[in-house]
Amino acid sequence: MSKSYTSNIESFKQAIEKLEYKVSYHNLDQFNVLGCIPSAVITPSNIKELSKTLTTANEHKLSVSPRGGGTKLELGNTPDSLDIIIDMSRLNKILNHAPADLTATVESGITILNLQNELAEHGQFLAIDPALPHIATVGGVLATGIAGPMKWQHGSPRDTVIGMKIVSPDGTITKSGGQVVKNVTGYDMSRLHIGGLGTIGIIAEVSFKLTPLPPKQLTILASFNSNRIAAEVALEIFNSNLMPLAITVFDPDSQDRIPDIGMNNPVLAIKAAGRPATIERYVKDSTSIINKFGSSNVKVLDQIDSKPLWEEISNFGWDTLNSEILLCRASVLPSAVPNLIESIEKFEYDQSLIGKKISHPAYGTVLVEWYCGNGPLNNETVSTILNTFSGLIQRLDGSLVIQRCPRKFREEIDVWGKIGSSLEIMRRLKNQYDPNRTINPGRFIGGI
Amino acid sequence: MDKLTSMIADMKLVVGETYVIHTVEDLLVFEYDGSADKALPDAVVLPSNTTEVASIVKIALENEIPIIARGAGTGLSGGAVAKGGGLVLSLTRMNKILEINSKDHMAIVEPGVVNIDLSHSAEKYGLYYAPDPSSQKACTIGGNVAENSGGPHCLAYGVTTNHILGMEVVLSDGSTQWLGSNTREFQGYDLRGIMVGSEGTLGIVTKIAVRLLKKPESVRTLLAVFKHIEQASSAVSGIIAAGIVPAAIEMMDHICISAAEAAVKAGYPQDAGAILLVEVDGLTEEVAEETEEIERICDNYNPIEIRKATSMEDREKLWEGRKGVLGALGRLAPNYYLVDGTIPRTKLMEVLSGISDIAKKSGLPIANLLHAGDGNLHPSVLYDERIPGQTKVALDAGAEILKLCVDSGGVLSGEHGIGLEKQEYMPLMFTQEDMDAMSKLKPAFITMDMLNPGKIFPTGTPHVQISQGPAVARTGAGAYK
Ligand SMILES: Cc1cc2nc3c(=O)[nH]c(=O)nc-3n(C[C@H](O)[C@H](O)[C@H](O)COP(=O)(O)OP(=O)(O)OC[C@H]3O[C@@H](n4cnc5c(N)ncnc54)[C@H](O)[C@@H]3O)c2cc1C
Numbered sequence: 001m002s003k004s005y006t007s008n009i010e011s012f013k014q015a016i017e018k019l020e021y022k023v024s025y026h027n028l029d030q031f032n033v034l035g036c037i038p039s040a041v042i043t044p045s046n047i048k049e050l051s052k053t054l055t056t057a058n059e060h061k062l063s064v065s066p067r068g069g070g071t072k073l074e075l076g077n078t079p080d081s082l083d084i085i086i087d088m089s090r091l092n093k094i095l096n097h098a099p100a101d102l103t104a105t106v107e108s109g110i111t112i113l114n115l116q117n118e119l120a121e122h123g124q125f126l127a128i129d130p131a132l133p134h135i136a137t138v139g140g141v142l143a144t145g146i147a148g149p150m151k152w153q154h155g156s157p158r159d160t161v162i163g164m165k166i167v168s169p170d171g172t173i174t175k176s177g178g179q180v181v182k183n184v185t186g187y188d189m190s191r192l193h194i195g196g197l198g199t200i201g202i203i204a205e206v207s208f209k210l211t212p213l214p215p216k217q218l219t220i221l222a223s224f225n226s227n228r229i230a231a232e233v234a235l236e237i238f239n240s241n242l243m244p245l246a247i248t249v250f251d252p253d254s255q256d257r258i259p260d261i262g263m264n265n266p267v268l269a270i271k272a273a274g275r276p277a278t279i280e281r282y283v284k285d286s287t288s289i290i291n292k293f294g295s296s297n298v299k300v301l302d303q304i305d306s307k308p309l310w311e312e313i314s315n316f317g318w319d320t321l322n323s324e325i326l327l328c329r330a331s332v333l334p335s336a337v338p339n340l341i342e343s344i345e346k347f348e349y350d351q352s353l354i355g356k357k358i359s360h361p362a363y364g365t366v367l368v369e370w371y372c373g374n375g376p377l378n379n380e381t382v383s384t385i386l387n388t389f390s391g392l393i394q395r396l397d398g399s400l401v402i403q404r405c406p407r408k409f410r411e412e413i414d415v416w417g418k419i420g421s422s423l424e425i426m427r428r429l430k431n432q433y434d435p436n437r438t439i440n441p442g443r444f445i446g447g448i
Numbered sequence: 449m450d451k452l453t454s455m456i457a458d459m460k461l462v463v464g465e466t467y468v469i470h471t472v473e474d475l476l477v478f479e480y481d482g483s484a485d486k487a488l489p490d491a492v493v494l495p496s497n498t499t500e501v502a503s504i505v506k507i508a509l510e511n512e513i514p515i516i517a518r519g520a521g522t523g524l525s526g527g528a529v530a531k532g533g534g535l536v537l538s539l540t541r542m543n544k545i546l547e548i549n550s551k552d553h554m555a556i557v558e559p560g561v562v563n564i565d566l567s568h569s570a571e572k573y574g575l576y577y578a579p580d581p582s583s584q585k586a587c588t589i590g591g592n593v594a595e596n597s598g599g600p601h602c603l604a605y606g607v608t609t610n611h612i613l614g615m616e617v618v619l620s621d622g623s624t625q626w627l628g629s630n631t632r633e634f635q636g637y638d639l640r641g642i643m644v645g646s647e648g649t650l651g652i653v654t655k656i657a658v659r660l661l662k663k664p665e666s667v668r669t670l671l672a673v674f675k676h677i678e679q680a681s682s683a684v685s686g687i688i689a690a691g692i693v694p695a696a697i698e699m700m701d702h703i704c705i706s707a708a709e710a711a712v713k714a715g716y717p718q719d720a721g722a723i724l725l726v727e728v729d730g731l732t733e734e735v736a737e738e739t740e741e742i743e744r745i746c747d748n749y750n751p752i753e754i755r756k757a758t759s760m761e762d763r764e765k766l767w768e769g770r771k772g773v774l775g776a777l778g779r780l781a782p783n784y785y786l787v788d789g790t791i792p793r794t795k796l797m798e799v800l801s802g803i804s805d806i807a808k809k810s811g812l813p814i815a816n817l818l819h820a821g822d823g824n825l826h827p828s829v830l831y832d833e834r835i836p837g838q839t840k841v842a843l844d845a846g847a848e849i850l851k852l853c854v855d856s857g858g859v860l861s862g863e864h865g866i867g868l869e870k871q872e873y874m875p876l877m878f879t880q881e882d883m884d885a886m887s888k889l890k891p892a893f894i895t896m897d898m899l900n901p902g903k904i905f906p907t908g909t910p911h912v913q914i915s916q917g918p919a920v921a922r923t924g925a926g927a928y929k
Pocket residue numbers: 481482516517518519520521522523524526527528539559580581582583586587588589590591592593594595596597598599600647648649651652653654774863864900919920923927928
């Protein structure tokens with residue numbers, strides 16, 4: 001640690017202490033980001049304090065990392081540097097909920113669950129179902145852009161945001177969008193921040209468009225002899241007239257956290273919503289498609305009974321503190337999913353890898369979790385194995401992101417995978433909005 | 449040889465003699481778009497593929513002449529007008545549907561493809577392209593991407609940005625990039641999402657990967673006629689409160705109704721104060737359940753009449769009045785100024801009454817046509833540009849309406865974009881810091897301010913020219929269907 005650095009942090013501390021914010025210098029290691037331990041944790045209680053914290057940090061040339069619920073800190077590269085954690089947990093208010101307009105504006109530190117609970121009282125919900133909603137915050141979910149199984153019908157988190165207030169690295173507060181559901185006034189700036197891993201600015205407030213809670217909801221489950229067939233059936237549903245909320249394939253045998261549903265073989269889960277006759281139609285048509293593919297093991301769960309199942313599907317890969325996990329997300333065209341699943345199974349067999357898989361075929365997503373405690377994945381092999389794996393996905397015109405990766409492998413691999421020439425635009429964007437590389441330096445794609 | 453002449457010669461080498469337009473008579477057609485702003489470009493070039501676009505962009509850069517991308521020219525905010533001259537790059541020759549991937553519900557198209565043509569081509573696979581601006585028989589997908597266009601059916605299915613997977617763009621330096629992906633997920637910043645709605649100021653879009661949706665198995669349209677607009681408005685709130693998001697909820701006030709009646713004889717009752725057009729689609733059971741409920745809700749507000757239709761022809765009849773209304777307004781006045789603000793749905797009555805005050809004050813009738821479901825208003829100020837001073841009165845009334853929208857928690861534009869038309873009003877919504885943050889996108893896309901310069905952001909000079917009449921004349925009545 002250089003001397004000038006030490007004096008920077010000291011004078012920052014003095015400057016910030018004058019501001020009477022909640023500052024903490026204790027238990028800092030629990031705020032580590034991939035092993036980097038901050039020198040201070042600041043917990044602003046409103047957007048002004050947030051702005052002031054950033055201005056001060058920026059002036060002192062210190063690097064800052066915003067923290068929501070801390071559920072997805074493993075996503076991305078190890079930070080190039082980390083001085084201050086900005087804990088967003090006190091920016092947790094619902095600023096406005098207009099049920100009749102189906103819109104809400106919230107501070108970004110609110111947890112998804114708290115928001116959903118409030119909305120549910122008015123028969124509405126935010127159409128995203130990410131992992132660990134009781135801990136994950138709106139800001140964190142948007143910054144990572146990782147959605148749950150419902151994304152097929154309702155789109156990614158990008159599609160629910162109608163406006164944002166952002167605090168720039170120098171503390172400037174800017175807004176974009178608005179609080180109405182249809183708006184093309186000015187550039188759609190929120191796009192930069194959603195999925196941008198907090199590298200452009202800190203998301204302080206968000207306006208959402210909401211969805212009415214469906215009158216009735218149920219889940220149709222069927223088991224098949226292979227994951228591949230289950231995925232093919234999922235695509236058959238995708239191509240039918242049905243538009244379920246979610247279609248997911250998983251293998252209960254390999255999943256310790258998925259609640260027991262009394263099925264052992266690969267399972268297809270279809271979440272349907274609507275009024276009674278509509279729901280009945282879902283059951284009827286899904287069952288006949290399932291039967292056509294040779295399965296007669298069909299089960300229907302009501303909303304309450306299926307809730308734990310969908311929660312675990314959302315949580316897949318994120319609900320364990322085990323740091324020996326390699327979590328991969330492959331994105332391909334829907335029609336490539338059955339082949340991809342089969343190739344992954346063969347690949348796992350060839351490499352003697354033990355894994356868990358879950359896929360959302362209609363969205364083209366396959367998630368794979370490999371355990372690397374004492375198996376074939378080690379420092380010598382990991383990059384070769386992942387190269388082969390990523391080649392397999394590229395042959396299907398898809399892309400691969402390593403969402404979680406044991407620290408010991410981080411030197412060997414690029415978790416973000418390949419990206420084309422547009423990386424240059426992305427670098428210039430970072431440079432435009434955060435020239436001092438104050439927030440989350442190095443964490444994003446291409447070391448941005 | 450002057451600079452322009454030599455540039456024209458260079459461009460002819462790239463695209464061929466016929467596809468560079470430079471005589472004043474020929475340029476006149478490119479003088480305006482659907483808005484009223486007019487400006488004569490220095491030249492127009494019509495490339496036929498991405499490589500040609502890239503070469504043209506390089507030539508323009510060498511000659512330091514700005515480029516204005518242009519689709520069908522139906523834009524209503526002056527986006528395709530070569531303010532201050534420049535080179536208009538028309539993408540209408542790039543109109544091929546390159547691929548329809550029916551298995552994955554997506555297509556790759558060139559930017560000049562006309563919106564409705566894509567849905568027609570996808571029909572045989574049981575698919576369609578959801579965003580449906582009323583100009584869909586004329587406007588291009590490239591123009592839709594640039595404006596992030598909406599349409600009546602965007603209530604349930606979202607606007608253009610929700611349907612774009614990725615795109616190929618040519619940047620100001622002539623480099624070509626693919627932004628986004630063909631798949632639903634991708635890595636890095638959402639450059640694709642930034643490009644959508646950027647009004648041709650960040651790059652030239654040369655290919656677009658779009659999502660297609662399955663054609664619904666059942667569609668039902670319901671037309672409810674009310675004596676008072678308050679009743680229609682309450683019915684809209686009632687539908688939303690019941691947790692129903694129909695595919696479309698459109699509303700017309702009595703001025704629109706009488707214009708439509710005179711033009712298409714839709715058979716609306718004489719004393720109708722407002723009409724609601726609600727469309728529900730999806731599974732047969734779903735459509736039946738939802739229309740039943742919508743009908744019950746409308747019944748609560750004393751409708752004069754409710755009509756329903758399921759067959760294609762009958763539905764077309766119900767839509768006829770709505771779709772013909774812009775053309776029909778021409779019967780009431782030679783010109784109209786169509787405003788495009790969005791407000792929170794719950795402020796509808798308040799804003800409509802404000803608009804009626806503005807109409808009284810200005811002495812000009814204002815017809816209200818609204819995408820009521822999402823609060824997107826299209827008040828149309830009727831006027832006659834031949835009467836000295838009236839254009840200004842109409843323009844001022846429009847500005848007041850926009851101000852009213854913003855004051856009610858709404859925004860300047862729901863779907864038509866800012867362009868030249870509304871650039872001076874941007875400060876009503878945004879601070880200088882907000883706009884500075886937006887402008888920083890330009891250097892990241894290395895635009896060197898050569899792409900559609902002088903648009904979107906305020907210049908400090910008042911906007912004077914206005915008349916959307918020509919757009920109506922040129923796109924023809926069919927454009928509204
Ligand atoms: C009668 C009528 C009804 C309308 N109804 C609706 C409606 O319901 N909903 C709605 O949203 N709009 C509507 N519009 C507005 C207009 O049709 C849309 O904005 C449409 O998307 C414009 O498409 P265009 O091809 O005509 O684009 P143009 O007008 O030619 O251009 C519009 C903008 O896009 C840019 N641009 C065009 N092509 C490209 C490209 N390839 N790359 C980069 N930039 C490009 C231009 O520079 C310009 O800024 C209507 C217009 C009319 C005249």
